[in-house]
Amino acid sequence: LAARAQRVLAGGVSSDARRMPGVPLFVDHAQGAHLIDVDGTRYVDYVLGQGPAILGHSSPVVAAAVAAQARRGVVYSAQHEAEVEVAEAVCRLVPSAERVRFNSVGSEAVHGALRLARGHTGRAKVLKFEGHYHGWFDPVLYSVHPDLSRAGDPHAPSAVGGTGGQQLSSSADLVVAPWNDLAALTAIVDREGTDLAAIILEPILCNTGVIMPKPGFLEGVQKLCADIGALLVFDEIITGFRMAPGGAQEYLGITPDLATFGKAMAGGMQLSALVGKAEVMDDIATGKVAHAGTFNSHPVAIAAAKATLAVLDEQRDVVYPTLFDLGNRLAEGLRAAAARTGVPLLVTGPGPVVQTYVTEATEVSDYRDFAATDRATMARLHQLLLDRGVNIVPRGLWFLSTAHTADDVDQTVAVAEEALAAL
Ligand code: PMP
Numbered sequence: 001l002a003a004r005a006q007r008v009l010a011g012g013v014s015s016d017a018r019r020m021p022g023v024p025l026f027v028d029h030a031q032g033a034h035l036i037d038v039d040g041t042r043y044v045d046y047v048l049g050q051g052p053a054i055l056g057h058s059s060p061v062v063a064a065a066v067a068a069q070a071r072r073g074v075v076y077s078a079q080h081e082a083e084v085e086v087a088e089a090v091c092r093l094v095p096s097a098e099r100v101r102f103n104s105v106g107s108e109a110v111h112g113a114l115r116l117a118r119g120h121t122g123r124a125k126v127l128k129f130e131g132h133y134h135g136w137f138d139p140v141l142y143s144v145h146p147d148l149s150r151a152g153d154p155h156a157p158s159a160v161g162g163t164g165g166q167q168l169s170s171s172a173d174l175v176v177a178p179w180n181d182l183a184a185l186t187a188i189v190d191r192e193g194t195d196l197a198a199i200i201l202e203p204i205l206c207n208t209g210v211i212m213p214k215p216g217f218l219e220g221v222q223k224l225c226a227d228i229g230a231l232l233v234f235d236e237i238i239t240g241f242r243m244a245p246g247g248a249q250e251y252l253g254i255t256p257d258l259a260t261f262g263k264a265m266a267g268g269m270q271l272s273a274l275v276g277k278a279e280v281m282d283d284i285a286t287g288k289v290a291h292a293g294t295f296n297s298h299p300v301a302i303a304a305a306k307a308t309l310a311v312l313d314e315q316r317d318v319v320y321p322t323l324f325d326l327g328n329r330l331a332e333g334l335r336a337a338a339a340r341t342g343v344p345l346l347v348t349g350p351g352p353v354v355q356t357y358v359t360e361a362t363e364v365s366d367y368r369d370f371a372a373t374d375r376a377t378m379a380r381l382h383q384l385l386l387d388r389g390v391n392i393v394p395r396g397l398w399f400l401s402t403a404h405t406a407d408d409v410d411q412t413v414a415v416a417e418e419a420l421a422a423l
Contacts (some may be wrong), residue, residue: 001026001038017050020394021379025386030057032403035391043391044408046398051238051353054264054308054323056403061307062267069303076299082306083297089309090265090273093245095255096234099281101274102297106237106262107135109272110200112291113258114140117198117231119289120280125195127188127230129179131208131367132201134235140174140200179205179366180213182220193228198258200233203248207238209370210348210355210397218254225257231280237262237272241309242323242352245316251350267308271301311402319402320352326400326409327351333413341420346373349398356381356396377423384419 002023005012013019026038033056035043045057055062069082087100103109114126126140134140175192177185179201189196199221205211225232233256239248240261249255257280262272274291275281283289295301312319331347331354338345346357348364357364358381359373375395382394390412392398 020383022383025391032056032058033401033405033408041389043386043389044404044412046390046392046400046412048399048401049268050393051242051263051399052266052268053403054242054401055267055311056401057268059267059308059403061311062269062304065303065307066269066300069300072299074300075295077294080297080299080302082299082302086297086302086305086309089306089313090261090275093309093313094240094259094261094275095246095249096257096259096277097273097275098278099276099285101281101284101291102302103272103274103293104270104295104298104301105135106235106260106272107137108293109237109260109262109274110134110140110235111137112274113233113235113260113276114198114200116274116276116280116283116289116291117233117258120283121197121229121231123195123197123230124173125175125192125197126173127175127177127192127196127199129177129201129205129367131179131370132205132235133207134200134202135237178368179211180217181366182217185221186224189224189228196228196230198231198233199225200235202238203234203236203252203254203256204239204243204350204353205367206353206355206397208367208395209357209364209373210350210353211364211366211370212350213252214365218252222254222256231257233257234259236260238353241265241312243350244320245312264312265308266301266305269298269301269304270295271298271305322402323400324351326404326406327354327398329406330354330398330400330409330412333409334416337413337417337420341417341423343420343423345420352400354398354400356392356398358396381419381423384422385416388415388419390415390419 002012011019028036028038033044035045090100091097118124128140177188222232234249236247236259241247241264243251258276260274265271284291327349328351334347334356344360346359346361348355357373358377364370378396379394382392385392
């Protein structure tokens with residue numbers, strides 16, 4: 001399969017994020033917390049499709065909704081009741097959501113948010129933070145990701161469109177600031193001030209380490225935005241519906257002007273959302289800012305979202321404690337296994353996502369700290385885990401789902417101890 005893939009798929013894959021050394025994992029099917037590969041090997045899966053499968057793979061609830069809708073029509077490009085119901089659920093659950101527009105994938109929702117911010121404010125520039133990933137569309141693909149930005153220089157506004165920085169371009173309209181450093185941000189905002197349409201961020205950084213905002217940092221960002229009349233945009237494509245029914249904004253208690261959602265929202269189907277204050281979203285309603293997409297509010301994806309959001313909302317008292325408990329159990333188990341094997345492993349994360357780093361450091365508070373960890377050894381650990389039936393995101397990211405059990409986690413910790421010892 002790998003050889004056939006190499007002959008017809010560029011690089012043998014459909015996403016650079018899946019390119020890994022050796023023979024890649026070819027999945028036969030996925031069920032609950034497990035992937036089963038084409039050789040019949042079973043893996044405990046902490047990738048979950050890069051986060052979406054929050055109810056586990058092939059959740060009966062999601063699968064039934066998808067099958068039922070497929071029989072009633074796969075695509076309409078017309079209004080249908082479930083679209084309104086999902087929008088109502090999002091507005092009820094998400095603090096910043098007074099109005100919603102649906103797209104298919106996260107990158108599109110971010111594109112829509114930045115376009116709207118520019119149209120609404122009449123300003124061109126957008127500020128983002130080092131290491132924060134907002135999708136793979138060129139205008140935001142700077143200094144984002146160790147795999148996607150020029151090696152070794154987290155500040156280089158350089159690598160667009162490829163690994164290793166082969167294809168370079170730059171955008172005068174993107175300003176990049178360090179995360180968790182209010183003094184540095186204030187200086188940059190003072191300089192750029194009235195040209196900034198928006199500040200966009202992952203409210204809990206999940207793409208280059210899992211890093212909480214320092215106490216007061218997001219409040220400071222929000223105040224800077226208010227002072228200069230820029231919009232605050234939370235990119236909740238990972239954190240949305242994962243940290244709480246209302247995302248990181250509910251979990252952290254800060255309401256942005258606009259926010260983007262994707263991944264977990266539809267339990268594994270492709271659905272993203274741009275949400276925000278009615279006053280801002282009205283620029284879409286009036287046609288001042290264009291918003292389009294053939295597959296927007298795709299009926300099958302909407303059906304999956306309706307089913308997923310019903311579970312997350314109605315069973316919130318079980319779902320969220322479960323995700324946090326499993327993640328904390330995993331984190332504590334990994335810390336103990338690392339201590340026993342003498343590997344310097346730092347484990348962070350609020351539970352529904354967990355991050356492991358090979359480093360002597362006791363804290364990682366921004367992208368530069370993350371970039372300074374031993375990522376080559378982390379990649380080897382990923383491979384050792386995979387060889388032993390545990391699948392994680394290669395850079396050391398672990399997603400939990402409601403389908404994982406305490407037994408899955410305990411077995412994983414035992415396997416991880418073997419892998420750490422082998423390391
Ligand atoms: N924003 C964030 C925070 C993400 O994590 C991702 C995907 N990893 C995106 C945007 C892009 O979403 P998609 O891959 O669905 O286009």
